[in-house]
Amino acid sequence: MRSSEEYLASLRDGRRVYYRGRRVEDVTTHPHLRKGAGVCALDFQLAHERADDPTFVVQDPQTGRRYSRYFHVPRGPDDLLRRRDLIETVTREARSFVPLIKEIGTDALFALQIVCARMDRELGTSFLPRVRAFYERCRDGDLAMAVAQTDVKGDRGRRPSEQPHPDLYVRCVRETSDGIVVRGAKAHTTNAVYSNEILVLPTRAMTERDAAYAVAFAVPADTPGLSFVASPRGFGATSPFDNPLSSRYGITESLTVFDDVFVPWERVFLCGQWAYAGPLAKTFVEFHRFTAISYKTPLLELLVGSAAWMAEAQGIAAAGHVRDKLARLVMYAETVRGLTTAAAVEGRTVEGIFVPHVVLTNAAKYYFARGYHDAVRDVQDIAGGLVVTGPAEEDRNNPEVWGLIEPYLQGRAGTSGEARLRMMNLIRDLAASDLGGYLEVLAIHAEGSLEAQKLTVLMDYDLERVQRLAARAGGLEA
Numbered sequence: 001m002r003s004s005e006e007y008l009a010s011l012r013d014g015r016r017v018y019y020r021g022r023r024v025e026d027v028t029t030h031p032h033l034r035k036g037a038g039v040c041a042l043d044f045q046l047a048h049e050r051a052d053d054p055t056f057v058v059q060d061p062q063t064g065r066r067y068s069r070y071f072h073v074p075r076g077p078d079d080l081l082r083r084r085d086l087i088e089t090v091t092r093e094a095r096s097f098v099p100l101i102k103e104i105g106t107d108a109l110f111a112l113q114i115v116c117a118r119m120d121r122e123l124g125t126s127f128l129p130r131v132r133a134f135y136e137r138c139r140d141g142d143l144a145m146a147v148a149q150t151d152v153k154g155d156r157g158r159r160p161s162e163q164p165h166p167d168l169y170v171r172c173v174r175e176t177s178d179g180i181v182v183r184g185a186k187a188h189t190t191n192a193v194y195s196n197e198i199l200v201l202p203t204r205a206m207t208e209r210d211a212a213y214a215v216a217f218a219v220p221a222d223t224p225g226l227s228f229v230a231s232p233r234g235f236g237a238t239s240p241f242d243n244p245l246s247s248r249y250g251i252t253e254s255l256t257v258f259d260d261v262f263v264p265w266e267r268v269f270l271c272g273q274w275a276y277a278g279p280l281a282k283t284f285v286e287f288h289r290f291t292a293i294s295y296k297t298p299l300l301e302l303l304v305g306s307a308a309w310m311a312e313a314q315g316i317a318a319a320g321h322v323r324d325k326l327a328r329l330v331m332y333a334e335t336v337r338g339l340t341t342a343a344a345v346e347g348r349t350v351e352g353i354f355v356p357h358v359v360l361t362n363a364a365k366y367y368f369a370r371g372y373h374d375a376v377r378d379v380q381d382i383a384g385g386l387v388v389t390g391p392a393e394e395d396r397n398n399p400e401v402w403g404l405i406e407p408y409l410q411g412r413a414g415t416s417g418e419a420r421l422r423m424m425n426l427i428r429d430l431a432a433s434d435l436g437g438y439l440e441v442l443a444i445h446a447e448g449s450l451e452a453q454k455l456t457v458l459m460d461y462d463l464e465r466v467q468r469l470a471a472r473a474g475g476l477e478a
């Protein structure tokens with residue numbers, strides 16, 4: 001397994017990254033991008049520090065080889081629960097920032113193994129051995145992976161082949177004896193700029209006319225023709241006092257552009273088999289939304305914890321409306337976590353791989369996303385206006401100014417002005433800052449928007465069964 005230093009060194013490979021209009025030579029030292037690199041490196045550091053903890057490291061009983069738990073193919077509920085614990089622990093260590101450089105990649109690798117097994121059996125293709133070889137390469141090399149699934153999509157009401165421009169979904173433009181050439185762009189790719197491998201999956205079901213768009217493949221991040229335009233949103237802050245989270249930690253999404261990128265056949269996992277694009281997209285999100293709900297808890301704990309701290313510090317903890325809000329926040333956080341546990345326990349085995357319960361996973365993701373803004377409102381309400389009107393780090397550092405204002409910032413006896421202001425700053429960073437806005441949009445859209453979860457739930461839930469039960473109860477059946 002790689003050390004954090006080895007991992008960071010692997011990102012200095014000449015990859016083509018742009019940030020605010022300029023080419024970035026090294027994402028690990030760039031003043032803005034290095035924050036996200038640090039969160040990803042922490043994942044490697046923790047695996048080394050906790051090498052004897054089975055939540056972090058798995059030992060293959062046959063070969064004796066040790067590898068990161070992220071790569072462990074789930075075979076039952078315990079594996080999914082361990083995976084949840086790993087994601088949760090690392091995210092908590094990074095103060096609610098999830099690295100997402102092995103989580104999403106392994107979600108994709110599990111889904112590819114399931115769908116390619118079926119495809120090879122039904123079509124006589126031989127994709128599964130390629131997927132397995134690639135999976136072993138990533139596992140044994142302890143590689144960082146991003147998944148580029150979301151296409152830019154143009155007109156959302158039209159299929160890929162009906163778009164006003166032919167490249168609004170990533171497509172295969174040419175096949176050669178050695179591989180394929182792909183063109184297009186994928187949107188919002190999380191931490192691709194910190195990854196070694198970029199896995200590409202279709203974003204939706206396709207028809208025969210969309211066959212060129214039914215592609216799945218993997219390319220190294222420094223592949224010729226591949227560019228990343230990194231987003232500056234959410235993490236512009238520089239003061240650890242004013243922005244205790246967004247000044248230190250980061251996540252970076254990119255528009256990932258494939259400008260006639262060559263992919264050798266051994267890295268192509270779907271090419272033209274249009275009927276399998278939908279199942280692949282869906283199977284991926286069955287794992288991916290489980291990852292999503294696994295990393296939400298540490299963020300929700302910070303919202304509940306900061307609100308409870310502020311209620312105590314400001315002498316309002318016993319007030320009925322505050323207890324009502326705190327109880328709602330606790331139930332919100334624990335329901336998301338409880339549904340995550342239930343989704344792991346009640347999963348099912350498909351092609352030998354244990355898949356999280358689809359309805360419970362989507363219900364958890366929906367419940368989280370639907371409730372997030374309400375939770376933020378309750379935290380803002382309990383904290384008060386100082387969240388956005390407080391003084392700056394420079395005021396804190398000037399004894400003259402600080403001496404003048406500190407007494408007026410204190411809370412109830414025992415809560416200094418400094419402590420209260422620090423907690424206000426945490427709340428602002430979480431709920432009323434550039435990062436706060438980013439987190440609200442992330443809650444809604446990342447891992448699929450609200451409607452995607454409803455669609456999946458209705459697709460997977462056995463409505464006929466409950467209709468039969470209702471018919472029996474209503475005396476409609478003999």
Ligand SMILES: Cc1cc2nc3c(=O)[nH]c(=O)nc-3n(C[C@H](O)[C@H](O)[C@H](O)COP(=O)(O)OP(=O)(O)OC[C@H]3O[C@@H](n4cnc5c(N)ncnc54)[C@H](O)[C@@H]3O)c2cc1C
Nearest residue numbers: 147148149150156188189190441442445446447448449451
């Ligand atoms: C922070 C963040 C991180 C992300 N990370 C990744 C990543 O690592 N990899 C990746 O591949 N993707 C990633 N995503 C993408 C995410 O999955 C998408 O944002 C999400 O699926 C919504 O797609 P969109 O942004 O194109 O919005 P849209 O799909 O345009 O959604 C906007 C609205 O249009 C509606 N809509 C869309 N199509 C239709 C339709 N046909 N009919 C009716 N209504 C429709 C939606 O329901 C929604 O209300 C990330 C997104 C965010 C915000």
